[in-house]
Amino acid sequence: MVYDKKMTSSRHILSKSTFMRGLQCPKSLYLNKYHRELRDELDMSQEAIFRTGKMVGELACGLFPGGVNASPPDPFHYQDSVQLTRKLITEGTEVIYEAAFQHDQVLAVADILVRAGDKWKAFEVKSSTSVKEPFLWDVALQYYVVSGSDIELEDFYIAYINNQYVRQGELDLQQLFALTSVITQAKELQPQVEEHILESKAVLAGNEIPELDIGPYCSDPYDCDFNAHCWSHIPNDSIFIVARLGKKKKFELYYNGTIQIEDIPETFPLNSTSKCHVDCHVHNRPIIEKDRIGNFVKSLNYPLYFLDFETINPAIPPFDNTRPYQAIPYQYSLHFKSSPQSDLDHTGFLADAGTDPRKPFIESLLKDTSGPGDILVYSLSFEATRIKELAEQFPEYNTDLMALSSRLKDLMLPFQKRYYYTPEMKGSYSIKAVLPALVPDMRYEDLEVSDGVQAMEAYRELEDEKDPQRVTEIRDALWEYCKLDTLAMVRIMEKLESL
Numbered sequence: 001m002v003y004d005k006k007m008t009s010s011r012h013i014l015s016k017s018t019f020m021r022g023l024q025c026p027k028s029l030y031l032n033k034y035h036r037e038l039r040d041e042l043d044m045s046q047e048a049i050f051r052t053g054k055m056v057g058e059l060a061c062g063l064f065p066g067g068v069n070a071s072p073p074d075p076f077h078y079q080d081s082v083q084l085t086r087k088l089i090t091e092g093t094e095v096i097y098e099a100a101f102q103h104d105q106v107l108a109v110a111d112i113l114v115r116a117g118d119k120w121k122a123f124e125v126k127s128s129t130s131v132k133e134p135f136l137w138d139v140a141l142q143y144y145v146v147s148g149s150d151i152e153l154e155d156f157y158i159a160y161i162n163n164q165y166v167r168q169g170e171l172d173l174q175q176l177f178a179l180t181s182v183i184t185q186a187k188e189l190q191p192q193v194e195e196h197i198l199e200s201k202a203v204l205a206g207n208e209i210p211e212l213d214i215g216p217y218c219s220d221p222y223d224c225d226f227n228a229h230c231w232s233h234i235p236n237d238s239i240f241i242v243a244r245l246g247k248k249k250k251f252e253l254y255y256n257g258t259i260q261i262e263d264i265p266e267t268f269p270l271n272s273t274s275k276c277h278v279d280c281h282v283h284n285r286p287i288i289e290k291d292r293i294g295n296f297v298k299s300l301n302y303p304l305y306f307l308d309f310e311t312i313n314p315a316i317p318p319f320d321n322t323r324p325y326q327a328i329p330y331q332y333s334l335h336f337k338s339s340p341q342s343d344l345d346h347t348g349f350l351a352d353a354g355t356d357p358r359k360p361f362i363e364s365l366l367k368d369t370s371g372p373g374d375i376l377v378y379s380l381s382f383e384a385t386r387i388k389e390l391a392e393q394f395p396e397y398n399t400d401l402m403a404l405s406s407r408l409k410d411l412m413l414p415f416q417k418r419y420y421y422t423p424e425m426k427g428s429y430s431i432k433a434v435l436p437a438l439v440p441d442m443r444y445e446d447l448e449v450s451d452g453v454q455a456m457e458a459y460r461e462l463e464d465e466k467d468p469q470r471v472t473e474i475r476d477a478l479w480e481y482c483k484l485d486t487l488a489m490v491r492i493m494e495k496l497e498s499l
């Protein structure tokens with residue numbers, strides 16, 4: 001192929017990400033182009049997902065070392081990247097990272113391009129642990145653009161995380177990444193890709209925002225970032241928060257003109273959980289089943305411990321004997337009461353960031369819970385699963401950890417089973433919904449770290465933080481957050497006991 005600058009010099013109309021956006025919703029495609037000011041701000045968990053994706057992408061380049069990176073200095077100079085990619089191909093470069101192509105006014109960037117004789121192999125890197133359907137469209141578009149640029153692709157792979165890989169020593173990239181060829185699917189999707197490109201160009205050429213109501217596509221396959229704009233007419237207490245009501249049924253109600261919970265027709269089929277939520281909301285009437293709550297309270301044996309774990313789940317296993325995305329406990333908070341009337345004690349554990357926290361975590365936890373008594377957690381399966389995993393990874397503590405696990409009791413149960421439900425819980429039984437309903441004077445919002453995602457990010461920040469004062473501030477914030485979780489459990493328990 002002779003390099004022709006004219007072929008690439010005009011700016012693209014569509015890119016891989018805008019193509020995918022348009023596939024999900026044409027309105028989103030249009031708003032993203034002409035009304036970016038309406039986009040929601042990235043929240044912390046989305047930033048973390050992007051950061052993980054970038055890190056995984058960079059790591060995957062190590063599968064084919066020695067390549068040349070063709071990425072532009074900033075997103076406004078992709079034409080330079082297209083030209084550089086052409087130049088690298090013409091010069092005989094074997095491996096190109098971020099290889100950019102433009103065809104039919106569509107820009108596509110292949111994460112890794114590897115020469116295979118007179119053909120090429122392309123790799124799309126994903127930080128997920130399986131090949132998902134939207135990835136096929138992503139690759140199909142790239143296939144369309146790369147092939148249209150007269151580059152013959154021998155194969156096209158998705159490189160994703162193999163969550164069965166267990167790290168031992170240095171990272172083994174061949175084990176960490178799984179490769180699946182999707183070139184057959186990409187070829188099959190070509191007619192639809194072409195059609196969709198035409199439709200997207202027509203949307204972008206329009207003078208008005210496409211008239212499109214909200215729908216299931218607002219969160220499928222991804223959460224759209226124009227939610228605040230498009231959903232502004234939906235109140236907080238709408239049919240969309242009804243517990244255990246499927247998305248399909250919610251939109252069935254919405255498209256028939258029902259937005260408020262109180263307007264749900266009596267004849268509309270609801271399961272018992274949804275019905276309970278709707279009835280409580282409509283009649284503003286709590287459910288408090290004192291007998292069942294009493295039985296639950298009586299089933300607990302003092303002394304009582306109130307326990308909560310915080311975990312990280314990094315895509316890249318950071319320590320020996322960890323897998324990708326494994327939940328690794330790094331902190332716990334533990335409140336203790338020897339009897340319902342006794343004073344409250346507190347202790348906890350917070351690992352040094354950057355070190356493997358598991359062994360010191362286990363030793364501290366076993367010591368702190370060595371006395372008799374039940375251990376209350378909120379959502380038992382989470383803590384029980386972490387303990388089981390630790391017992392498997394550290395067999396020397398297996399007996400003690402499994403004994404500890406047998407003492408766990410779930411404080412969530414009375415709320416999950418709706419022995420206690422108030423309209424303020426808005427259909428949820430998470431501790432963040434239950435606490436303000438039962439103990440209105442306790443708040444998470446005032447804390448520097450106020451949810452699990454922020455806690456993970458704060459702990460990650462600790463790894464790089466050099467300023468001792470800031471380290472102390474972050475550790476204090478983590479400590480306060482986790483402590484509030486178990487204090488919340490204590491207060492909830494006291495409320496149940498008072499009934």
Ligand code: SF4
Nearest residue numbers: 025028218224226230
């Ligand atoms: S919020 Fe829904 S309707 Fe609005 S742009 Fe996004 S996907 Fe489309």
